[in-house]
Amino acid sequence: MKKCIACGMPMEKTSDFPNGDETKNYCKHCAKPDGSMQSYEEKLESLTNFVIRTQGLSQDAANSAAKSMMEKLPAWQSC
Template sequence: MKNCIACGMPLREKEDYPLGDESKDYCKHCAHEDGSMQTYDEKLESMVAFVIKTQGLNEDVAKKVAAEQLKGLPAWQNQ
């Protein structure tokens, strides 16, 4: 099983991939509508919102948490 290189989500089903394309190494949540991968800034913004929603942190703390999570993922090694 692969994990998304941009957020770490397990890629278990064809539906987990952008446009169902299992050749991609990122998930549907990290893709634009055309199937291309989001930029680091786009992913960071959505991760901040996710952290706020799921952990109830304020925006400044959520941004630090999200950035820390992202820097450990293959897609963002050079950020």
């Protein structure tokens, strides 16, 4: 089982991959509509919004939490 390099999500089914492309090392939630990976800024924004929705944190707290999560993931090591 692969894990997304950009968010850490387990990718178990073809439907977990962008456009069903199992050669990608990132998930459908980290992909743009064309299947390419989101930029750091795009992923930070979407992850911040996800944290707000799921954990009820303020914008600033969610943004800080998202940055903390992302800094541990392979895709963002050079950011």
